[in-house]
Amino acid sequence: MNLSIVIPLLNEEESLQELHDWIVSVMQSNHFLYEIILIDDGSSDDSWDIIKHLIEKDQNTRGIRFRKNFGKSQALHAGFKIAVGEVVVTMDADLQDNPEEIPELYQLIMEEDFDMVSGWKKKRYDSLLTKNIPSKIFNWAARKTSKVKLHDFNCGLKAFKLEVVKNIVVSGEMHRYIPVLAKNAGFSKIGEKVVQHQARKYGKTKFGAERFINGLLDLITISFVAKFGKRPMHLFGALGVFMFIIGFGFALYLGIDKLFINPTGRLLSERPQFYVSLTAMIIGTQFFLAGFIGEIMVRSRVNELRYTISEELNL
Ligand code: UDP
Ligand code: MG
Numbered sequence: 001m002n003l004s005i006v007i008p009l010l011n012e013e014e015s016l017q018e019l020h021d022w023i024v025s026v027m028q029s030n031h032f033l034y035e036i037i038l039i040d041d042g043s044s045d046d047s048w049d050i051i052k053h054l055i056e057k058d059q060n061t062r063g064i065r066f067r068k069n070f071g072k073s074q075a076l077h078a079g080f081k082i083a084v085g086e087v088v089v090t091m092d093a094d095l096q097d098n099p100e101e102i103p104e105l106y107q108l109i110m111e112e113d114f115d116m117v118s119g120w121k122k123k124r125y126d127s128l129l130t131k132n133i134p135s136k137i138f139n140w141a142a143r144k145t146s147k148v149k150l151h152d153f154n155c156g157l158k159a160f161k162l163e164v165v166k167n168i169v170v171s172g173e174m175h176r177y178i179p180v181l182a183k184n185a186g187f188s189k190i191g192e193k194v195v196q197h198q199a200r201k202y203g204k205t206k207f208g209a210e211r212f213i214n215g216l217l218d219l220i221t222i223s224f225v226a227k228f229g230k231r232p233m234h235l236f237g238a239l240g241v242f243m244f245i246i247g248f249g250f251a252l253y254l255g256i257d258k259l260f261i262n263p264t265g266r267l268l269s270e271r272p273q274f275y276v277s278l279t280a281m282i283i284g285t286q287f288f289l290a291g292f293i294g295e296i297m298v299r300s301r302v303n304e305l306r307y308t309i310s311e312e313l314n315l
Helices: 013-029 047-057 072-082 099-111 128-146 162-166 174-184 210-228 232-261 272-300
Strands: 003-009 034-040 061-065 087-090 116-120 158-161 190-194
Touching: 003 013, 003 072, 003 099, 013 034, 013 047, 013 099, 034 047, 034 072, 047 061, 061 072, 072 087, 072 174, 087 099, 087 162, 099 116, 099 158, 099 190, 116 174, 128 174, 128 210, 158 162, 174 190, 174 210, 210 232, 232 272
Parallel strands: 003 034, 003 087, 034 061, 116 190
Antiparallel strands: 087 158, 116 158
C-alpha cells in the first residue's frame, strides 16, 4: 500500500461525494495503491450515510464513526491508528485542500526522505479577521517556541512517513501542532510545500474565535510538556528553592537585626521585608510541592508511550 488518506470530518455531507471522486481520480491516474479513511467525528447530518454508500461502491475506502463529536485531533488519531500506507496524507473534507497535491507530497516523503511535509496555504481563502491574521500570530509563536521552521502549522493537508503517525499521540486540540509533536518524537526532517487552497464551497467553518485562545494555551502546554513534562521537579523545584532562599534570606536578616543589632527598632510587622519574606517562602513551598506532585504523576503513568524506536533488529 502506497498511500493512506486520512480525512476527519464533521457535518460535511455536501462535499463528501465530490471529494471522494476527486481523490479517486488522482489516485488512479497516478497508479497508486491507496486507502481512503473517512472519520466521521459525530456528524448530525447525513455524512455517515454518504460514507456508507461510498464504502459499498469502493473497496479502498474505510470509515470510522465516532459516537459523538470528539474533535478533529481525536479523529486524526483514530485514522492514524488503522492506517497502513507507506505514506499517510491528511486532508480536510471541505474541499479547501486540493487532492492534486498528493502525488508531489508523496514524492517528497519517498524520494527526498522527509519525515513529514506540511502544506503551506500561501494564498489563503478564508476570512481575513477571524482566520488569516490570528493564524499569522499563531504561526509566529509556534515557530519561536518550537524552533520548527514552518509558515503554516495548521494546514489540513500534510504528508507523513507511516512511522511518524504511529509514534505521535494527537489529542485534545493538538492537531494544530502536529509538526511540533513530530519533532518532539524525534522526527526532525520536516519540510514544507506551498499548496493550493480554495474557499469553503459548502457548509461553514467548525472553528470559531475561541480557537485563538485555545490555540495559544495549547502552545504553552506543548512547549512546557516537551521540556519539563517528564521532569517537572527540574522547573518547579528550582523555582521553589530559589523563591524560598530569597524569603529565608530576608527572614534571617530581620531576625539578626531584631535580636542583635537593633532590638528596640520598629516592630517586625511594620517592616516591608517581613512581608516579602513571608510571601516568598509560601510561594516557594507551593512551587516545590507542585514539582513534587508532578513527579509522582509522571511516575504513575506506566503505560504511556515515552520513546520512539528508530530501528529494531532480530526481534
Ligand atoms: N472537523 C472535525 N471535527 C471537528 C471540527 C472539524 O473532524 O470537531 C473537520 C472538518 O469537517 C474539516 C476539518 O476538520 O474536514 C477542518 O475543519 P474546518 O474546515 O471547519 O476548519 P478551517 O478550514 O475553517 O480551519
Ligand atoms: Mg476548512
